[in-house]
Amino acid sequence: MRTQAMAASFAALVAAAGAAPPPASAPVMTPATAVAARTDRRPVAGGLYDAAAGKTFISWGGQYEDNYVQAYDHRSRTWSAPVLVAGGDNDSHNYPTMVQAADGHLLVFRGLHNKELWVARSPKPHSIEGTWTDVQIPAGLGATYPMPVRTADGTLFVFIRETAGDFDPGYPTDTRPMKYVRSTDNGLTWQSSASLTGDRWAIAPLGRADNMNEVYVGQLRYEPATLLHGERIGIVYTLAGGGPEGHLHDRYHRNIYYATFTPADLHFHAADGHDLGTTVDDADQEAHLKVVDTPLQTVNPRSPDYISLVGSTLGAWPFVVWMRLDADGRVHDEAALWSPLGGWRNREVTTGVRVRDMERLDATTWRVYGTDDAGTPGITTYRLTGGTRWRFESAIATPRAVQRIEVIADHRDPARILATGASSDRDVAVADGDVYVAGAPGR
Template sequence: MNRIIGFSAIFCLGVLTAPAIAPKVSLVEERTNIRSDRRPIPVGYYDDKADKTFVCWMSAHSHPAVKAFDHASGKWGDTKIVAESPFADKHNYPAILRGKDNHIYMFYGCHNSTLKMAVSPEPNSIEGKWTDTYIPQAERASYPAPVLTDDGVFYVFYRDTRKNNGYADDRPYQFVKSTDNGKTWTRQMLIDPYPRVTDSMMEVYNGQVSYQPGDGKHAGRIHIAWTICGEKAGKHAHATYGRNVYYAYLDLSDDHVYNVEGRDLGTTIDNLEADKYCLALETPIPERGHQAGLQVSVHFRDNGAPLIHYNYPSEHGGRLATWTGKEWHHTSFGAVGEPRGIEKLGPETFRIYSTMGKGVTTFVTSDGGLTVKRETEIETPKSLSRCYVVSDARPELKLLLFTTPVIDGKESLHEGSRDMYVVNDIYE
């Protein structure tokens, strides 16, 4: 019999500077989610046409689940398992977006395997039997991060476990693209560090990617920041060490990648180009661990300059990196734990989320990352593993939270063991 020492749930929440109201942390469902490495990706959104908020997560056996909150009644509907993951794995987490046809598009189910897509049969609803298909162009995929542009084009970014010459640490970054609501896809290699003779770190790791619509001055962009991992020079192993922070953006007018100064790097950034043109922070080859964490996230200022959040273990906390127009400026602050998302509040104002123990800590910068201050601490009944911002959130449902479970001393991938909570926006 499983003995739950600390289990995980889903919560929802909402949080700006000194809070206007006390945060309300509400339990949505107990023992529903399993252990997950889900990045800061689109996990839910408010649908103004249905007046509902849809959220998703990874249920037992890694099957993708969705749930709807009806804002008119103030009640949650039933949980719906919409598809079947091909195998149980903590990396098979889903993300959802509302397509231009108003159907819900889910991307999920891959860890070094073919990406899957599930689509709701009805617009603005989770009801009915969802279609469930593979995207064969995205093979050997991990960590899917989908984006939908204003003109209805899907970009799904992912890491490719290619393993050239058998190297475990050869894992470049690429995307698949669809202009017809997922009927057909094309693939493009985006970042390819292979080979790196200096340090054998050829794995691309990142967190949040951010879409910036075109504004008349420039075409739409997708901002990407990353670190590289692997072994040390002459040795090859998966995710043993990590170093450096890099940045580039994808220009959606030509699908070329550009560095922060606007240099055209073509369709793919190679190893030499990354080190010469894309370095936001260079760290030495580490004696141990990862010098910038594994979830390097990025957002954008109104002037198009990036704002990057990464961990900096030597300072035992987080850092923001911002581009001044001439150089990278790095600001240290006391965010302990992995980045859990960057929320844009204004032209130069952003909120940064961090989970540690029984709660969420938020930090705010109002000058594009030059200075950062601790904002609010939101207490939760149990220790948290993940915190996500709901897109276009209504005040009553701002954050989606998952607790940290331990069952008989270990976490299970086959049984729902994490609770889910939500939090209102305390700055409404």
């Protein structure tokens, strides 16, 4: 009866949410012009609003992927100058991601690709001013793609990927599992997931016959505790590797997977609540975590895309949004919703849109931000209701093309999203992209 009641309530909310008219375009600010390099940053931890300071803080990668932060003062409606907090080691993987510790200090993380994890800490709480400290986190050896999350009690987690073969020649180049580090003292000291659980890695699909042993997490999303579930972190990811050609790095992509991580016990769970313990192996993910099974493609083989999005409806039923490429290179956007009535159900929702990030609007409706697949200037927004119902909402004009978008944590308009402009060259020595910040459509 409870499942039937939830289904009826869900249907009613979906119908009601679809009636809202599309809002007007959002105002766009340009905190920095012609300074951003290309980046591989996923839609995680690009910026945050600090209510105590009355400021929004953003982070972005400049020339050589050096890490910068800026502040927007909501009282004076002015931007600070960019502040350099750390070097980027000339690699687009070494993007800055930022969270605020419970003591008010800002922390900016970067991975020196396949080598080290570093954290830069603001000298004062609730401020970017002054000389930042910059220290290595030894527990994060081998880090790539740092994705930080702060939980309700102030505990900090940073999920990272390790290239196992760089530290043990017995592993081929396409063995790249996930692990994490944890801090319970506002980022001053850290422990590795291996020391906390005894497992060398957290998500490690090793020894697959198709050589798809690399994990590409598309997005992490923190979800506070509700009446239906405890505090958790939603995770969506795809696999990569050499496929039938042997052990090659990132030659092919395959499949979409969903899991949750519970900070309280360090366990991973499937959408149906199945407890996988503190580590996920290939058998676990194939039996419990697979959302969509996609074939290996010889044309446009890196499909699904690196970026995918994760959320939930009614605070309980998870969904993912992901992109695949067809033989002509055109993007197809798909969404998959899990329910206790039928498990995962996937459908195509649109084409030609590169989804970048999304934000929850109500119990069943999310706003998705995207860019044109052709790389033209501007941002488009869409309403996604019930996990799979999609409609156009608005267009946000930008002077130049946008490469990455992150929804700012705890945002306050007019600083709701951070949009990093596309650089004219893939080389991070070239940094001529703009940095944009926009408010909600209709504001």
